[in-house]
Amino acid sequence: MERGARRGRPRSEGADVRILDAALELLLERGYVQFSVDEVAAKAEVAKTTLYRRWPTKDHLIVALVARLQDAVPVEYSGDVRADLTRYLGEIVAGLDRMRRAGRPATADDTSAGLVAEVAAAAARHGDVGAAVQEMFRRRNALVLNLLEQARDNGELRAEVDVDVLFDQLAGALYYRLLITGAVLDAAYVDRLLAGVLRGAAR
Amino acid sequence: MERGARRGRPRSEGADVRILDAALELLLERGYVQFSVDEVAAKAEVAKTTLYRRWPTKDHLIVALVARLQDAVPVEYSGDVRADLTRYLGEIVAGLDRMRRAGRPATADDTSAGLVAEVAAAAARHGDVGAAVQEMFRRRNALVLNLLEQARDNGELRAEVDVDVLFDQLAGALYYRLLITGAVLDAAYVDRLLAGVLRGAAR
DNA sequence: CTCTTTTCGCTACGGCCGTTGCGTAATGGA
DNA sequence: TCCATTACGCAACGGCCGTAGCGAAAAGAG
Numbered sequence: 231m232e233r234g235a236r237r238g239r240p241r242s243e244g245a246d247v248r249i250l251d252a253a254l255e256l257l258l259e260r261g262y263v264q265f266s267v268d269e270v271a272a273k274a275e276v277a278k279t280t281l282y283r284r285w286p287t288k289d290h291l292i293v294a295l296v297a298r299l300q301d302a303v304p305v306e307y308s309g310d311v312r313a314d315l316t317r318y319l320g321e322i323v324a325g326l327d328r329m330r331r332a333g334r335p336a337t338a339d340d341t342s343a344g345l346v347a348e349v350a351a352a353a354a355r356h357g358d359v360g361a362a363v364q365e366m367f368r369r370r371n372a373l374v375l376n377l378l379e380q381a382r383d384n385g386e387l388r389a390e391v392d393v394d395v396l397f398d399q400l401a402g403a404l405y406y407r408l409l410i411t412g413a414v415l416d417a418a419y420v421d422r423l424l425a426g427v428l429r430g431a432a433r
Numbered sequence: 434m435e436r437g438a439r440r441g442r443p444r445s446e447g448a449d450v451r452i453l454d455a456a457l458e459l460l461l462e463r464g465y466v467q468f469s470v471d472e473v474a475a476k477a478e479v480a481k482t483t484l485y486r487r488w489p490t491k492d493h494l495i496v497a498l499v500a501r502l503q504d505a506v507p508v509e510y511s512g513d514v515r516a517d518l519t520r521y522l523g524e525i526v527a528g529l530d531r532m533r534r535a536g537r538p539a540t541a542d543d544t545s546a547g548l549v550a551e552v553a554a555a556a557a558r559h560g561d562v563g564a565a566v567q568e569m570f571r572r573r574n575a576l577v578l579n580l581l582e583q584a585r586d587n588g589e590l591r592a593e594v595d596v597d598v599l600f601d602q603l604a605g606a607l608y609y610r611l612l613i614t615g616a617v618l619d620a621a622y623v624d625r626l627l628a629g630v631l632r633g634a635a636r
Numbered sequence: 637c638t639c640t641t642t643t644c645g646c647t648a649c650g651g652c653c654g655t656t657g658c659g660t661a662a663t664g665g666a
Numbered sequence: 667t668c669c670a671t672t673a674c675g676c677a678a679c680g681g682c683c684g685t686a687g688c689g690a691a692a693a694g695a696g
Binding site: 637638639640641642643644645646647648649650651652653654655656657658659660661662663664665666 | 667668669670671672673674675676677678679680681682683684685686687688689690691692693694695696
Binding site: 439440441442443444445448479480481482483486 | 640641642643644645646
């Protein structure tokens, strides 16, 4: 990694931050649908070519923005998995709700489901974006996978539990409802979900 | 519902079928990304305005196409939930794989994940499309929900099982992997998933 | 047959995405 | 100092989505 020893004119760091700031502001105030690259460039006072040199696609820019907003959700094993997961899933749901309220323009119906779906579509459209999205979710959820393993080792969960599958059940149910069913996501549903997942369906 | 008693020039039914045929052919051979409304109209030998009078948006047209391809997955309770669900989820996975191979143009990486994600995004963008997508999945999955209830009444599943949540766990895990994780979806994963869901995680 | 209504094809347009070409600015190297 | 390299701003373009205006065609109503 050679740093600061490149050949030609260096990239303007100011341009990066101005673009990202303008883009974030526009995304929050107008939602994804009304988000226009031309407008971002104008607002950042930057030529469109300068923007496209950094993010080769509107999708790349959007995903970069969303990735910036993602923090690893802080969770730590307390000895009570159910309580920990309730808090964790509750924060996910609250985060989606926050995105929804922020991303809603006055007129349109652009919701958090919209933004998440656009990110998923962008991930499918471009291989590198897909890799970035996977990495983003991996980071975001790493601590919880760790927590699940601790709970298993601690005897709160069965020894044979497949933690990856377990996590898929939890996150999958939430996103399935969000993206496809369009059903309500609230604390009550989180409780129902955890009850079902922990108890198991059989017999 | 007055039928055939409307005032002006009737809509050409031939136009409908020619548009849908052309659109389907183009979707299958090029994938979603390269799908162009202008091209559909040209191929169907129809003016663009004629197309837009029927489907006010590219999203509407695409979802109408996908909905046409969906059949209710046939399942019937055999007395062995695990076997029935294995077959059902296996068919879902196979269907997604079929879509992937069909929708792949020579160059791009357009997969079934892409088509599903675009449908989800379209559902979020337009309220009516969202309603149609929900209805599509409801029809598609109605039989399985019925099956789950039968299995519960038959004593194979716990009496307190929340079948809606149970279904969310199953379908959600698959779509979460498909859309976000980008992980492999195959029969082995279906087995792992069913094991986890039926057995339960706790203790 | 004439009038009204709705659809049709055609053309043109505005907005957006992403690309290209060109002259200019900023940096390191010889 | 002069050169090669890379970034910048600007302008223009092609492709696509969705819309608007227009005259013509196809039906029912009087």
